[in-house]
Amino acid sequence: MKPFKEDVLEDLRNTCLTITFELKKHFRRKRMILSFTLAVALPLIFYIAPRLWGSFPDSADQFASINLSFVEFLIVISGSLFAGDAISGEFEEKTGLLLFSTPQRHTTIFVGKYIGALIPTFAVVSIYYLTTSFEIIGIYGMDAITIDFFKSYFVALIYTSSAVSLIFLFSSILKKKITTTLLGFFSLIMIFPIISTVLEFVIEVEPWYIMTYPVGLITDVFAAVPLFGAGPGGQVMSSPDFYEGIAVMATYTLVLFFAGVLISAKRRME
Template identity: 25%
Template sequence: MAKNPEFGNRNTVPNSFSQTFTMLKYSFLEYIRSRRFFVLLIIAVAVGAILTGVMGYFRPQGSFASPLAFYSDWWGESGTFMIILSAIFFGGDAISGEFQNKTGYFIVGNPIRRSAIYVGKWLAALTASLAILAVFALMTIGNGVYYFGASGLPYQFVESLLFSVLYMVSALGLTFFFSAMFKSSTVAILTTVILLLFVFSLVQTLVAGLAHVQPWFIITYGAQIIGNVLMNPYPSPVTTRGFTSASGGGTGGLALTTYNATIPQGITILLVYFAVTIIAGLVMFERKEFT
């Protein structure tokens, strides 16, 4: 057998853990130098700046009633929005792009398992997404500290941040799953956008409001704990509101039920979503062919 000084022997191929780290390192470099990273950074800063302006100019009474109310109004909705955007931006075409743009052809033909590529890219997307989320969180905290001081930072906000990280983990698992399902980046991105921004919310409203079924199977339902934990008291798990007809008749009115995931329920939903989608996505990527 020919001696090959650059290999030494064939057993020197690194283990999959090292190769995952290699993929993480270079995929992250690719992410942070990409235009999409800067676009998302600009969006995060712009949303933060708009909220800063609105809060500073209008000083809504409800928001300034307590530090918790302030963080709830600021972070409750917009934090979730930033998570969804990051998941779409960094996960939407992460795997489908390897097929469509043929970047996979540069890597897959080497002595590396596809799982190392998948997990490495997922970790890179998570790191880039957390960087964006950190910028937005710092703007939130900056405003909170400005109005209420450092001591006004409620522990619930820290909890909400942790749940946000968990939602990010879960949402990226989901976007990677769809990215592994389709070879077309456009289809993969559109699917995740439609699902995360519209379909899940709509189904959640319909299932809970009209069918009176707890939507425990929807990721956005589990993610409600990010905002709910900032409310005092924590919203009741089930509330039903009855609507009567305009003539005042008491019968035949519409009843709308609202469900709120408890913290254990929310954590469970997000963890299960992550586990199922990351495994399913990985299996699909392993089987998908570069044709």
């Protein structure tokens, strides 16, 4: 039996191997280029359109808030692209027959696949924020990049990890890549927000436990922008609590990730 240290190092090496393989796969399939292009192009719209036809908001916080309110969609799109086929792809294309028969521990494969989906999604979010920060510096100057901007960035990364975890779980349960991608995409864009709205406005309870509810924190951290907005029917929408919202997203991230790894480990090729 190998010494513990060697055993652990080998597992970490295998995980890195899977991550590298996954990143190369995403790059080869042009997903990365597509997502990175979107991450640059989307925030540029908010810069070019006012430059040509209108005027910029009065403050950098307002500009950032408007611009970053769309990062959520990019997170969901990128998460679905990168994590959608992480596990289900291996079963659908039968490539798992080769992969799972290697001496590599299955846990290292699944963790590597998860991180392999998380890294490019993080990169997409980072590029979006970087582009936005360049725009802010260009319009309002260097001082306009406040601590709130970094806070928003970290919140976006936590939401990214929870979104990737959910899609990773779907990928470990479902058989087809397209079903996983679509289910992940529609859950985060439509299903959860609808449940959240129904709970908030029909049942009149704060849906703090819904995964997509704290996503509003990405823009709420810009304190200069009102925390409350008009909801459907003119009702006032409540804003999620910062600490509670982050805790909820982190809990979803870890629980869904563990569930995904466990289900994947138990799953067998037919």
